[in-house]
Amino acid sequence: MQLRNRMLVQRPEIRTAQAQVEAAREKVQLARREWIPDPAISVQGQRYNDTQHLTSELNTGISFSIPWGNYGKYSAGSKEAQSNLAAAQAELDRVQKESLGLLRDQLQKIETTHHHAELFQEEILSQAEKAFAASRSAYESGTGEFSDWLTAQRVLRDTQATALNHLTDHEIAIAELEGIAGAEIRPSPPKTKKSK
Numbered sequence: 001m002q003l004r005n006r007m008l009v010q011r012p013e014i015r016t017a018q019a020q021v022e023a024a025r026e027k028v029q030l031a032r033r034e035w036i037p038d039p040a041i042s043v044q045g046q047r048y049n050d051t052q053h054l055t056s057e058l059n060t061g062i063s064f065s066i067p068w069g070n071y072g073k074y075s076a077g078s079k080e081a082q083s084n085l086a087a088a089q090a091e092l093d094r095v096q097k098e099s100l101g102l103l104r105d106q107l108q109k110i111e112t113t114h115h116h117a118e119l120f121q122e123e124i125l126s127q128a129e130k131a132f133a134a135s136r137s138a139y140e141s142g143t144g145e146f147s148d149w150l151t152a153q154r155v156l157r158d159t160q161a162t163a164l165n166h167l168t169d170h171e172i173a174i175a176e177l178e179g180i181a182g183a184e185i186r187p188s189p190p191k192t193k194k195s196k
Contacts, residue, residue: 003103003181003185004100004103006181007099007100007103007180007181007182008096008099010181010182011099011180011181011182012182013095013099014092014095014096014099014182017088017091017092017095017096018092020088020091020092021085021088021089021092023088024081024084024085024087024088024089025085027081027084027085028078028081028082028085030081031074031077031078031080031081031082032078034074034077034078035074035078037064037065037066038064038065039062039063039064040062040063040064040065041060041061041062042059042060042061042062042063043059043060043061044059044060046059099180102180103177103180103181106173106176106177106180107177109173109176110170110173110174110177113166113169113170113173114170116166116169116170117163117166117167117169117170120159120162120163120166121163121167124159124162124163125159125160125163128152128155128156128159128160129156131152131155131156132152132153132155132156134152135148135149135151135152135153136149136152174186
């Protein structure tokens, strides 16, 4: 649950979609404000060449925009802003669901690779080591064939390589989870200082 919440906060795709929702909300507010008349005050001064006064004539005015006169324009702008907000919210929901699906799949992959790594480390590898030791003892005592000993050695090495591959797959799955979550899952090892 903590990883899920962390991903919903830090995943870049989700953060981008959230920013788009916020921008769409602001546009809806702006479209609503367009319906409010804006007063404007103007002051103009004119000076004629032959006068000694600073200004010869002073004009002042107050004007108001009347948005209700152009209902279609402002109504369309408001509807467009609302539909853009709905689209941004739908995109955010889609991205969140997609991210949760990726998280679920990746956690399942980690569980599977962990199970395979444990299985090889605890059971299969120990059986291959026992078989190798038995074939070596048999060869050294003269009751076993050299080819059986070489085969057991090859099987042991193949099993060790497969066990390492499963461990690697598990570590890769954890690294992929960090990419999906948009955050570091395990702390990185401390950096060591170089000796001179």
